[in-house]
Amino acid sequence: KQEVTQIPAALSVPEGENLVLNCSFTDSAIYNLQWFRQDPGKGLTSLLLIQSSQREQTSGRLNASLDKSSGRSTLYIAASQPGDSATYLCAVSGAGGYNKLIFGAGTRLAVHP
Amino acid sequence: DAGVIQSPRHEVTEMGQEVTLRCKPISGHNSLFWYRQTMMRGLELLIYFNNNVPIDDSGMPEDRFSAKMPNASFSTLKIQPSEPRDSAVYFCASSSRQGFGTDTQYFGPGTRLTVL
Numbered sequence: 001k002q003e004v005t006q007i008p009a010a011l012s013v014p015e016g017e018n019l020v021l022n023c024s025f026t027d028s029a030i031y032n033l034q035w036f037r038q039d040p041g042k043g044l045t046s047l048l049l050i051q052s053s054q055r056e057q058t059s060g061r062l063n064a065s066l067d068k069s070s071g072r073s074t075l076y077i078a079a080s081q082p083g084d085s086a087t088y089l090c091a092v093s094g095a096g097g098y099n100k101l102i103f104g105a106g107t108r109l110a111v112h113p
Numbered sequence: 114d115a116g117v118i119q120s121p122r123h124e125v126t127e128m129g130q131e132v133t134l135r136c137k138p139i140s141g142h143n144s145l146f147w148y149r150q151t152m153m154r155g156l157e158l159l160i161y162f163n164n165n166v167p168i169d170d171s172g173m174p175e176d177r178f179s180a181k182m183p184n185a186s187f188s189t190l191k192i193q194p195s196e197p198r199d200s201a202v203y204f205c206a207s208s209s210r211q212g213f214g215t216d217t218q219y220f221g222p223g224t225r226l227t228v229l
Contacts, residue, residue: 034217043117043204043220089156098168099144099208099216103156 002027006090006104013080013111021075021107023090028068030094034101035064035075038087047088048075080111117221119205125227131193134224137186138207146218147180147190148204156204162188195228202226 003026013019023033032051036044048057048064050073056065061078077084087108091101118137126132138145147159161169165182173180177196182188192199202225206218 032216036220041225043222044206046217046219049217091156093216098161098163099218100158100161100169101146101218105155 002030002092002094002102004090004092004102004104006088006107008107009105010108011110013109015080015082015111015113017080017111018076018078019080019109021077021088021090021109023073023075023104025071025073025092025102027094028071030068030092031099032093033064033066033073034091034093035062035073036089036091038089038106040086044089052094077109080109082111082113084111085109117205117207117219119203119221119224121224122222123225123227125229126195127229128196129194130228131191132195132199132226132228134190134203134205134226136188136190136205136221138188138205139219140186142207142209142219143185144208144216144218145182145188146206146208147188148206148220150202150204150223151200159190159203192226195226197228200226200228 007022034049035047050057050066063076066073087106089106090104093099120135145162150156159172160180162182180190202223204223206220208216208218
Protein backbone atom coordinates (compact mmCIF):
# COMPACT_ATOMS: atom_id res chain seq x y z
CA LYS A 1 0.00 0.00 0.00
CA GLN A 2 1.42 3.35 -1.08
CA GLU A 3 2.22 5.75 1.74
CA VAL A 4 3.39 9.33 1.31
CA THR A 5 5.26 11.20 4.03
CA GLN A 6 6.15 14.87 4.10
CA ILE A 7 8.83 16.43 6.26
CA PRO A 8 8.77 18.83 7.98
CA ALA A 9 5.14 19.15 9.04
CA ALA A 10 5.58 22.88 9.56
CA LEU A 11 8.21 25.42 8.67
CA SER A 12 8.67 29.10 9.51
CA VAL A 13 11.30 31.13 7.70
CA PRO A 14 12.18 34.78 7.16
CA GLU A 15 11.52 36.31 3.78
CA GLY A 16 14.23 35.78 1.20
CA GLU A 17 15.39 32.36 2.34
CA ASN A 18 15.74 29.44 -0.03
CA LEU A 19 13.98 26.39 1.33
CA VAL A 20 13.41 22.71 0.64
CA LEU A 21 10.32 20.64 1.32
CA ASN A 22 10.66 16.88 1.35
CA CYS A 23 8.32 14.12 0.22
CA SER A 24 8.92 10.36 0.36
CA PHE A 25 6.82 7.47 -0.91
CA THR A 26 7.00 3.75 -0.27
CA ASP A 27 6.15 2.26 -3.70
CA SER A 28 8.32 3.39 -6.61
CA ALA A 29 5.80 2.19 -9.24
CA ILE A 30 4.26 5.60 -9.88
CA TYR A 31 2.95 7.35 -12.99
CA ASN A 32 3.71 10.83 -11.76
CA LEU A 33 4.25 12.99 -8.70
CA GLN A 34 2.53 16.30 -8.17
CA TRP A 35 3.07 19.19 -5.81
CA PHE A 36 0.04 21.23 -4.80
CA ARG A 37 -0.46 24.40 -2.83
CA GLN A 38 -3.44 24.89 -0.52
CA ASP A 39 -4.32 28.25 0.98
CA PRO A 40 -6.51 28.35 4.12
CA GLY A 41 -10.14 27.69 3.28
CA LYS A 42 -9.36 27.17 -0.38
CA GLY A 43 -8.96 24.30 -2.81
CA LEU A 44 -5.72 22.86 -4.12
CA THR A 45 -3.68 24.46 -6.88
CA SER A 46 -1.34 22.27 -8.90
CA LEU A 47 2.20 23.69 -8.90
CA LEU A 48 4.29 21.08 -10.68
CA LEU A 49 3.79 17.64 -12.16
CA ILE A 50 6.76 15.34 -12.72
CA GLN A 51 6.19 12.33 -14.92
CA SER A 52 7.82 9.08 -13.82
CA SER A 53 10.36 9.34 -16.68
CA GLN A 54 11.44 12.85 -15.66
CA ARG A 55 13.92 13.96 -13.04
CA GLU A 56 12.75 17.50 -12.38
CA GLN A 57 10.39 20.30 -13.31
CA THR A 58 10.74 24.04 -12.89
CA SER A 59 8.23 26.87 -12.72
CA GLY A 60 9.47 30.31 -11.80
CA ARG A 61 11.01 30.17 -8.34
CA LEU A 62 9.90 26.56 -7.86
CA ASN A 63 11.91 23.49 -8.73
CA ALA A 64 10.79 19.95 -8.01
CA SER A 65 12.96 16.88 -8.33
CA LEU A 66 12.07 13.21 -8.41
CA ASP A 67 14.19 10.19 -7.53
CA LYS A 68 11.89 7.25 -8.17
CA SER A 69 14.36 4.57 -7.14
CA SER A 70 14.79 6.02 -3.69
CA GLY A 71 11.15 7.12 -3.37
CA ARG A 72 11.91 10.78 -2.81
CA SER A 73 10.97 14.19 -4.14
CA THR A 74 11.96 17.66 -3.08
CA LEU A 75 10.33 21.00 -3.72
CA TYR A 76 12.81 23.87 -3.76
CA ILE A 77 11.49 27.40 -3.30
CA ALA A 78 13.96 30.16 -4.10
CA ALA A 79 13.90 33.59 -2.48
CA SER A 80 10.78 32.90 -0.42
CA GLN A 81 8.11 35.62 -0.07
CA PRO A 82 5.26 36.12 2.41
CA GLY A 83 2.87 35.24 -0.42
CA ASP A 84 4.37 31.75 -0.46
CA SER A 85 2.79 31.06 2.93
CA ALA A 86 0.46 28.08 2.48
CA THR A 87 0.32 24.33 2.93
CA TYR A 88 2.23 22.36 0.32
CA LEU A 89 0.99 18.87 -0.51
CA CYS A 90 2.79 16.13 -2.35
CA ALA A 91 0.81 13.42 -4.16
CA VAL A 92 1.79 10.36 -6.17
CA SER A 93 -0.30 8.47 -8.68
CA GLY A 94 -0.07 4.92 -9.91
CA ALA A 95 -2.29 2.76 -7.73
CA GLY A 96 -5.47 1.35 -9.22
CA GLY A 97 -4.41 1.59 -12.85
CA TYR A 98 -5.40 5.22 -13.27
CA ASN A 99 -4.34 8.66 -12.06
CA LYS A 100 -5.33 7.92 -8.46
CA LEU A 101 -3.58 10.39 -6.18
CA ILE A 102 -2.27 9.40 -2.77
CA PHE A 103 -1.54 12.52 -0.73
CA GLY A 104 0.91 13.30 2.00
CA ALA A 105 -0.22 15.23 5.06
CA GLY A 106 1.44 18.42 3.83
CA THR A 107 4.00 20.94 5.02
CA ARG A 108 2.58 24.16 6.48
CA LEU A 109 4.88 27.00 5.44
CA ALA A 110 4.95 30.46 6.99
CA VAL A 111 7.21 33.12 5.46
CA HIS A 112 7.46 36.19 7.65
CA PRO A 113 8.63 39.65 6.52
CA ASP B 114 -12.66 28.94 -17.97
CA ALA B 115 -14.40 29.16 -14.58
CA GLY B 116 -12.61 26.14 -13.22
CA VAL B 117 -14.29 23.42 -11.18
CA ILE B 118 -17.43 24.73 -9.53
CA GLN B 119 -18.82 23.31 -6.29
CA SER B 120 -21.96 24.14 -4.38
CA PRO B 121 -22.79 24.87 -1.70
CA ARG B 122 -19.56 26.29 -0.28
CA HIS B 123 -20.74 25.74 3.27
CA GLU B 124 -23.40 23.39 4.61
CA VAL B 125 -24.55 23.03 8.19
CA THR B 126 -27.06 20.30 8.91
CA GLU B 127 -28.34 18.17 11.72
CA MET B 128 -27.56 14.52 12.22
CA GLY B 129 -29.89 12.29 10.22
CA GLN B 130 -30.55 14.78 7.44
CA GLU B 131 -29.77 14.16 3.80
CA VAL B 132 -26.93 16.21 2.31
CA THR B 133 -26.26 16.69 -1.41
CA LEU B 134 -23.04 18.22 -2.67
CA ARG B 135 -22.74 19.35 -6.28
CA CYS B 136 -19.90 19.66 -8.75
CA LYS B 137 -19.47 21.01 -12.25
CA PRO B 138 -16.15 19.89 -13.79
CA ILE B 139 -14.10 21.87 -16.28
CA SER B 140 -15.62 21.64 -19.74
CA GLY B 141 -13.93 18.97 -21.83
CA HIS B 142 -12.56 17.02 -18.88
CA ASN B 143 -13.71 13.43 -18.77
CA SER B 144 -12.32 12.34 -15.40
CA LEU B 145 -13.93 13.44 -12.14
CA PHE B 146 -12.84 12.76 -8.57
CA TRP B 147 -14.48 13.33 -5.17
CA TYR B 148 -12.16 13.76 -2.17
CA ARG B 149 -12.69 14.30 1.54
CA GLN B 150 -10.27 16.23 3.74
CA THR B 151 -10.13 15.99 7.54
CA MET B 152 -7.47 16.90 10.06
CA MET B 153 -7.18 13.29 11.19
CA ARG B 154 -7.04 11.52 7.82
CA GLY B 155 -5.88 14.21 5.40
CA LEU B 156 -7.08 14.07 1.79
CA GLU B 157 -8.73 10.82 0.74
CA LEU B 158 -10.18 9.81 -2.60
CA LEU B 159 -13.83 8.77 -2.30
CA ILE B 160 -14.78 7.95 -5.87
CA TYR B 161 -13.48 8.31 -9.44
CA PHE B 162 -15.59 8.66 -12.61
CA ASN B 163 -14.34 8.35 -16.17
CA ASN B 164 -16.67 9.32 -19.02
CA ASN B 165 -19.51 9.56 -16.46
CA VAL B 166 -19.00 5.95 -15.31
CA PRO B 167 -17.91 5.16 -11.74
CA ILE B 168 -14.58 3.33 -12.03
CA ASP B 169 -13.35 3.15 -8.44
CA ASP B 170 -15.63 3.67 -5.43
CA SER B 171 -13.45 1.76 -2.96
CA GLY B 172 -12.94 4.96 -0.95
CA MET B 173 -16.64 5.50 -0.26
CA PRO B 174 -16.80 4.98 3.51
CA GLU B 175 -20.26 3.48 3.89
CA ASP B 176 -23.52 2.78 2.14
CA ARG B 177 -24.71 6.13 3.45
CA PHE B 178 -22.55 7.72 0.75
CA SER B 179 -23.53 7.66 -2.90
CA ALA B 180 -22.34 9.55 -5.98
CA LYS B 181 -23.74 10.04 -9.44
CA MET B 182 -22.64 11.62 -12.68
CA PRO B 183 -25.68 11.85 -14.97
CA ASN B 184 -23.76 13.79 -17.65
CA ALA B 185 -20.33 15.17 -18.41
CA SER B 186 -21.01 18.51 -16.73
CA PHE B 187 -22.56 17.53 -13.41
CA SER B 188 -21.93 15.24 -10.46
CA THR B 189 -23.45 14.86 -7.00
CA LEU B 190 -22.25 13.32 -3.76
CA LYS B 191 -25.05 12.42 -1.38
CA ILE B 192 -24.91 11.46 2.28
CA GLN B 193 -28.05 9.94 3.76
CA PRO B 194 -28.38 9.93 6.72
CA SER B 195 -25.60 12.28 7.74
CA GLU B 196 -23.60 11.82 10.96
CA PRO B 197 -21.30 14.18 12.90
CA ARG B 198 -18.23 12.17 11.81
CA ASP B 199 -19.02 13.12 8.21
CA SER B 200 -18.01 16.71 9.00
CA ALA B 201 -15.16 17.55 6.62
CA VAL B 202 -14.28 19.52 3.52
CA TYR B 203 -15.35 17.73 0.35
CA PHE B 204 -13.47 18.52 -2.85
CA CYS B 205 -14.30 17.75 -6.44
CA ALA B 206 -11.52 17.60 -9.03
CA SER B 207 -11.44 17.00 -12.77
CA SER B 208 -8.81 16.14 -15.36
CA SER B 209 -8.55 15.30 -19.03
CA ARG B 210 -7.11 11.88 -19.73
CA GLN B 211 -4.38 12.83 -22.14
CA GLY B 212 -2.33 10.04 -20.68
CA PHE B 213 -1.58 8.92 -17.18
CA GLY B 214 1.76 10.63 -16.95
CA THR B 215 0.45 14.04 -17.90
CA ASP B 216 -2.87 14.18 -16.05
CA THR B 217 -3.12 17.23 -13.84
CA GLN B 218 -6.10 17.32 -11.52
CA TYR B 219 -7.85 20.66 -11.08
CA PHE B 220 -9.62 21.11 -7.77
CA GLY B 221 -12.74 23.03 -6.89
CA PRO B 222 -12.90 25.31 -3.82
CA GLY B 223 -14.54 22.63 -1.71
CA THR B 224 -17.70 22.32 0.38
CA ARG B 225 -17.26 22.62 4.13
CA LEU B 226 -19.81 20.28 5.72
CA THR B 227 -20.72 20.48 9.39
CA VAL B 228 -23.10 17.89 10.82
CA LEU B 229 -24.41 18.79 14.27
